Amino acid sequence: MSISIQDVEHVAKLARLELSEQEQHKLTEQLNAILKYAEKLNELDTDQVEPTSHPMPLSNVMREDVSRPSLPIEKVLLNAPDEEDGQIRVPAVLE
Amino acid sequence: MSLFDLKLQEVHNRLHAKEISVSDLVNASYERIGQVDGKIQAFLKLDEENARATAKALDEQLAAGGTRGLLFGLPVGIKDNIVTEGVTTTCASQFLRNFNPVYDATAVRKLKEAQAVSIGKLNMDEFAMGGSNENSSFHPTYNPWNPEYVPGGSSGGSAAAVAAGEVYFSLGSDTGGSIRQPASYCGIVGLKPTYGLVSRFGLVAFASSLDQIGPLTKNVEDSAYLLQAIAGHDPADSTSANVEIPDYLSALTGDIKGLRVAIPKEYLGEGIDPKVRDAVQTALKVLEGLGAVVEEVSLPHSEYAVATYYLLASSEASSNLARFDGVRYGVRAENPKNLLDLYHTSRSEGFGPEVKRRIMLGTYALSSGYYDAYYLKAQKVRTLIKQDFDKVFENYDVVIGPTVPTTAFKVGSQVNDPMTMYLNDILTIPVNLAGVPAISIPCGLADGMPVGLQIIGKPLDESTVLRVAHAYEQNTEHHKLRPQL
Numbered sequence: 001m002s003i004s005i006q007d008v009e010h011v012a013k014l015a016r017l018e019l020s021e022q023e024q025h026k027l028t029e030q031l032n033a034i035l036k037y038a039e040k041l042n043e044l045d046t047d048q049v050e051p052t053s054h055p056m057p058l059s060n061v062m063r064e065d066v067s068r069p070s071l072p073i074e075k076v077l078l079n080a081p082d083e084e085d086g087q088i089r090v091p092a093v094l095e
Numbered sequence: 096m097s098l099f100d101l102k103l104q105e106v107h108n109r110l111h112a113k114e115i116s117v118s119d120l121v122n123a124s125y126e127r128i129g130q131v132d133g134k135i136q137a138f139l140k141l142d143e144e145n146a147r148a149t150a151k152a153l154d155e156q157l158a159a160g161g162t163r164g165l166l167f168g169l170p171v172g173i174k175d176n177i178v179t180e181g182v183t184t185t186c187a188s189q190f191l192r193n194f195n196p197v198y199d200a201t202a203v204r205k206l207k208e209a210q211a212v213s214i215g216k217l218n219m220d221e222f223a224m225g226g227s228n229e230n231s232s233f234h235p236t237y238n239p240w241n242p243e244y245v246p247g248g249s250s251g252g253s254a255a256a257v258a259a260g261e262v263y264f265s266l267g268s269d270t271g272g273s274i275r276q277p278a279s280y281c282g283i284v285g286l287k288p289t290y291g292l293v294s295r296f297g298l299v300a301f302a303s304s305l306d307q308i309g310p311l312t313k314n315v316e317d318s319a320y321l322l323q324a325i326a327g328h329d330p331a332d333s334t335s336a337n338v339e340i341p342d343y344l345s346a347l348t349g350d351i352k353g354l355r356v357a358i359p360k361e362y363l364g365e366g367i368d369p370k371v372r373d374a375v376q377t378a379l380k381v382l383e384g385l386g387a388v389v390e391e392v393s394l395p396h397s398e399y400a401v402a403t404y405y406l407l408a409s410s411e412a413s414s415n416l417a418r419f420d421g422v423r424y425g426v427r428a429e430n431p432k433n434l435l436d437l438y439h440t441s442r443s444e445g446f447g448p449e450v451k452r453r454i455m456l457g458t459y460a461l462s463s464g465y466y467d468a469y470y471l472k473a474q475k476v477r478t479l480i481k482q483d484f485d486k487v488f489e490n491y492d493v494v495i496g497p498t499v500p501t502t503a504f505k506v507g508s509q510v511n512d513p514m515t516m517y518l519n520d521i522l523t524i525p526v527n528l529a530g531v532p533a534i535s536i537p538c539g540l541a542d543g544m545p546v547g548l549q550i551i552g553k554p555l556d557e558s559t560v561l562r563v564a565h566a567y568e569q570n571t572e573h574h575k576l577r578p579q580l
Contacts (some may be wrong), residue, residue, distance in 0.1 A: 003459065015413060015458040016420070016435075017451060018443040027455055033514055034456060038402040041472050044479065051474030052481055054304050054334070055290045055530020056554070061333035075197040079424035090422055091434050 003031050098123050099260050099313070100577075103169070103320055106263075110157060110168055117157065117168035117212065120263070121150040124170040124214050128261045131580045135237045135246070137256040139175050141215040142182050146170070149212050164210030165324050171206055172256045172265035175216040176223055177308065178297040179203055182213075186299050187231035188221045190425045190445030200297020201332065202266060202308045202325045209324040214262050218252030221447045222416065223273055223301045225249050226519050229510055230449045237506065238280060239578040240544055244503040247277030253311045254281040259580055264312040264321055268298055270305045271404050272499075272523025275535035278311055279498035279547025282537045282576060284564070285311045286318045289555045290530035291336035293322075294329030302411035303334075305404075305527040314574050315536065315565040319343035322557060338555060346558035347565040352386030354563065355491040361397040362496030362522055370541035371497045378538040378548045378567065379495065385566055392491065394483040399476050400525040401517055406460050406473035407528075413457030419445065452513065477528050484529040488553045493563050496522055498535040498547030522549060532557045536564045537573040545576075 005028045012019045019027065073086050082089040098106065098120060109115045125143060132138055153168050173179060176186045178196035185191045199207070206213065220230035228236040228251030236251045238244040239259040246255040250267030254277035257265050267274040269287035278285025286309045293308045300306060310321035323344065328337045358379060363372050379389050421427040421441025428440035446454070460469035487494055499519055509516045526533045531554050538548035548567070552560035568574050 007459070008455070011455055011459045011462060014462060015454050016417075016438040016442055017446075017454065018439040019451070023448075023451070027452060030452060030513055031456060031459065034405060034517075035459075035469075037514060038406055038469065038473075040402050041399055041406075041476050044396075044399065044476060046472060046475035046479070049475040049478050051471055052477040052528075053474060055481065055528070056334070056336065058334060063330070071197060078197055079194055081421065081425070081427035088423055091431055091437055093434055 003028060003035060097127070097260050099263050103317055106169065107163070107167065117150040117153040118147070120168055120170055121146050121212055121214070124262055127259070131239070131259050132261060134242055134580060135239050135255045135259055136234050137217055137236050137252040137259065137261060138172070138215050139185060139187065139218050139233060139252070140183055142213055145182070146212050146214055153210060153212070164208065165320060166206065166209040166211035169211045169263040170214045171211040172214050172217045172253060172262040173203060174219055174250050174253045174265070174267045176219060176268060176299040177203060177266060178299065179213065179216065182216060184216065184299070186222045187219045187233055188445065188447065188450070189232045190419050192426065194424055198297065201294035201329045203297065205325050206266070211324070217250070217256055217265060220249035220251070221450050222299070222412070223249040223268055223270055224412070224449045224453055226272070226276055226516055227504075227509065228252065229506065230447060232447050235506065238503050239580055240282065240503070243505055244544065245280065245506055247280035247503060249273040250311065251277045254278050254283055254285065257281070257283050257311050257313060258578055260577070264310060264317050266308060266325070267311050268306055268308050269527065270301050270408060271527050272520045274309045274311060275498050275523050275533060275547065275549060276519065278535040280503035280545065282545030282578070283311060283313055284315055284318050284534065284536050284574070285309065286322060286534045286557070287526065287532060288322060288326065288557060289336065289532045291334050292326050292532070292555065292557070294327070294332040294335045296329055296331040300415040302408040303415060304411060305408060315561055315568050316344070316347060318534065319347060319561050336555065341558055343558060343561055346562045348562060349566050349569055351382065351563055351566045354387040354493070356382060356387045356389045357392040357487050357491035357494045358389060359394040359397065359494060359496060360391050361394055366500050366521070367497060368501045368541065371501060371546050374539040374541060374546040375497050375548060381567055381570055382563070385570065390491070392487050394487065394525065396476065396479045396483050397521070397525055400480055400528060401521050403473045403476045403480065404520070404524040404528060405456065405517060406469050407477065409453040409457035410460045410470050411457070413454045413461065416450070416454055421445070449513070480525055481529045484525070484531060492552070492559055494551040496549050498522060498549040502541050502544035502546060526551055530554060532560050534560050534564050536568060537576065538571070539573050540576065
């Protein structure tokens with residue numbers, strides 16, 4: 001499988017990245033080199049192998065659903081790039 | 096002799112005897128930083144005002160008598176992807192250049208409870224992606240042994256600061272070797288604990304199933320102390336291990352008679368620098384001399400680890416880094432046309448090339464039509480790699496090999512070749528995939544640059560890893576070597 005510059009453009013959209021034409025070319029080349037190396041994994045027959053998502057045996061960790069204090073609003077907003085009336089402001093979603 | 100070359104117990108004895116004060120220790124730290132940090136650039140941010148105030152308070156406590164914390168008064172540096180309340184935490188990324196955390200990571204809180212003194216925040220590869228610190232978006236860090244060489248990464252600042260004597264010890268994080276590889280390159284001790292032993296709460300996530308915080312120190316005893324302080328279950332990290340934490344110091348008995356050591360043939364084969372191989376083989380003879388039984392084994396899926404890792408870690412990173420969208424914190428692009436444009440431009444301006452490369456790789460591996468071929472395939476191979484270790488640990492106590500195939504490389508020599516850079520991690524990555532603990536300790540010099548010996552243990556068996564490392568250290572002099580700066 002090889003990745004085209006159109007694929008790179010598509011994936012950039014999915015990843016919410018805007019890439020210059022130069023970046024697109026470079027990434028096409030570099031991602032192809034990495035994916036070609038990754039094809040090595042196809043040497044292994046894994047039909048009967050279970051996937052590992054996590055190294056330690058863990059099941060869901062539950063706690064009681066009770067209210068508890070959260071961060072005060074001024075701390076939550078401390079790093080907000082744009083805020084107004086205790087809320088984070090963004091450009092209009094519906095125009 | 097620097098105060099930081101004294102053993103921890105000796106520092107505490109002198110504090111107790113009033114021969115030195117905590118302020119002296121903190122002064123020594125900033126003084127040394129003033130002398131050498133211009134050359135190695137390990138720090139991104141100094142927290143001098145807080146550190147001096149803390150030192151003063153600890154000195155008052157000392158004068159009043161009473162109990163002292165485990166790490167009382169010791170100057171510590173913290174990798175800049177571990178959040179510190181009120182002290183900028185950037186992950187060495189432009190995206191977070193002004194990010195001011197509103198809480199402490201659990202590991203930082205525990206350091207404070209143990210009464211260590213935070214000196215400042217240490218440089219790293221942006222978002223912990225890289226193995227040379229050349230991916231920091233602020234400035235590179237240089238190797239204290241020779242500033243023409245990289246310190247390794249991604250915890251390069253954490254390793255360089257300890258090697259250069261700027262702090263007593265430091266915290267780093269390790270996703271594919273990011274504590275052990277720079278420890279190896281800088282000639283110090285770096286421990287990656289078992290996945291989940293140390294809480295990840297407040298560690299800015301790179302690859303959540305692999306990330307782990309751990310200590311970088313000058314010797315194995317300090318490593319045990321620092322681990323003791325930071326290990327333990329944390330309700331704020333549901334993946335943290337709910338186990339009793341042993342007394343790591345008591346594991347340092349020096350006795351490894353009858354210990355069963357496995358040396359995987361894949362770890363001394365092709366691609367390993369002959370001088371690194373020689374140093375490791377000499378180290379194995381030392382262990383044999385102490386009564387350990389060394390035998391060759393095979394970890395047959397080792398050659399697949401790097402490909403597996405880059406698919407899994409990048410996939411997890413692409414998901415984790417989706418949170419950096421310019422809305423709630425971090426940089427926001429000026430005058431966005433609309434919300435979507437705000438996301439696109441903020442992220443494109445905020446992230447450096449390696450971060451974009453991994454987000455792209457991960458997004459591709461997770462995207463519709465490629466998920467089974469790349470992500471799921473890699474998860475299955477991860478199982479095979481983990482099973483390799485399970486099988487060997489049925490018959491052996493530890494697995495030993497080099498930490499990295501070579502010593503540190505020259506600054507700039509691999510920046511245009513991501514694949515070569517990725518292959519430096521070939522011996523550290525399998526450990527993260529399997530989730531087991533491993534330490535890198537100095538085992539000599541090759542052409543004037545340090546070589547690291549890696550000791551890998553069973554899950555949650557840090558005690559044995561530390562015991563072997565300590566026994567080796569007690570019978571060699573390599574850990575006493577210091578770079579001339």
